[in-house]
Every structure is written in structure tokens, then in C-alpha cells.
Amino acid sequence: MGYAGENSVFSTITGYGGGGGGAYEYGAGNGASGGGAEPTNVSLTYGGTGSQGYNGGTNGGFINSPFPAGGGGGAGAVGGNATAATYAGNGGNGVAYSISGASTYYGGGGGGNYLGLSTYTSTTGGLGGGGAINQNGTANTGGGAGGTDQNTSGRKGGSGIVIVRYIILPLSIKAHIGSGKLRNVRF
DSSP states (O other): OOOOOOOEEETTEEEOOOOOOOBTTBOOOOBSSOOOOOOOSSSOOBOOOBTTSOOOOBOTTOOSTTOOOOOOOOSSSOOOOOOBTTBOOOOOOOEEEOTTSSOEEEOOOOOOOOSSSOOSBOOOOOTTTOOOTTOOOOTTTTOOOOOOOTTSOOOOOOOOOOOOOOOOOOTTOOOEEETTEEESOOO
16 A cells, blocks of 8 residues: 655644555555545455545446546545446545635545556546556645556555645724724724
8 A cells, every 4th residue: 555645733733645646455544634545356346535625436336347446535525436347436625715815626546556557547646646557646736646557566555635724904004092092903
């Protein structure tokens, strides 16, 4: 299994890293978003669970070659199930926030993979830094890593992020102090 992304911490607030991607017969990791599931020739395999989001998808019951896997859960949506033997599940989408000044998605799930080198339909990570097949999650998004095949080591989830927004008062504040009260304060 791949490694989870590093958590980001500010005071008592923690932005979790994304889950590591599953590698052959090693389960997908959990995190802010889940990693994509590993391919295996046993029954149901699940994508990783988003601790700040949704569950991963399954292989949809397709337990024959090429053994498609489910996508990791995102912060805003469940991971996709495999829809056919050659269609593994995509990662679930994250959630958009505008605290940085622009609408940005965070916490996308990683895409699922297949057993063996993939000549099949490639899966995508969810919006918000989820890694596509065989890819790491994007740094500073909490995105999950994509699942890997039997010939590739597990991928790493994207690091988490904490964004702090605060008000800066203008320099033109004028105050007249009299009788213990502020007067003519302008913001």
C-alpha cells in the first residue's frame, strides 16, 4: 500500500493528507480522501475511505481478469464502482472552497486500477487532487493516490492543507478618545 500524505496542522485545526493508493493485494489507504483500490483476484475490494468525506467504491463484483478495482472516496462524493471488467472506478470528487480567494477543489479520491499493466480504460482521480491510475495525489489538496498494478509500488496521497483567513484593518482608522469611548472610528 502507498503512504498517506502528511497532515497539515495549525493550532487545533488539522487538514488530513490523502490516502495512499492500494498496491497488488494491499488495501487502499484512508485519509482526507481515499486512495484508489488495489487490483486483486479475491472478492470485493474497496477504495479507501475519506475520513473527512465518503467511502470508496468496489470492484462491482467483477472478480475475473483484469480484476478492476474501485475508486477512492472523496470529500464530496463516494468513489466510483467498477462498471465492467475493463472499467475500474474513478475517484470521488472533493469539495470546492473559496477561502483562498478562488474556488478550489480539495480532497479528491484516487482512481482504481487493474491487475497487470493497464491497457484498459484509465481511471481518473476525483476533482480536488485525486491521483489518476498509478499517480500520487496532488500536494496541498488532501487528494488520494491512484491505485497501482502488480508491477508498481503503492503511490502517496497528497499532503493536507490549512488555510487561515483573517481581516486586516485599514491604516486610515481614526479614533478620538474621550470619556473612555472611541469616536469617529472608520472601517
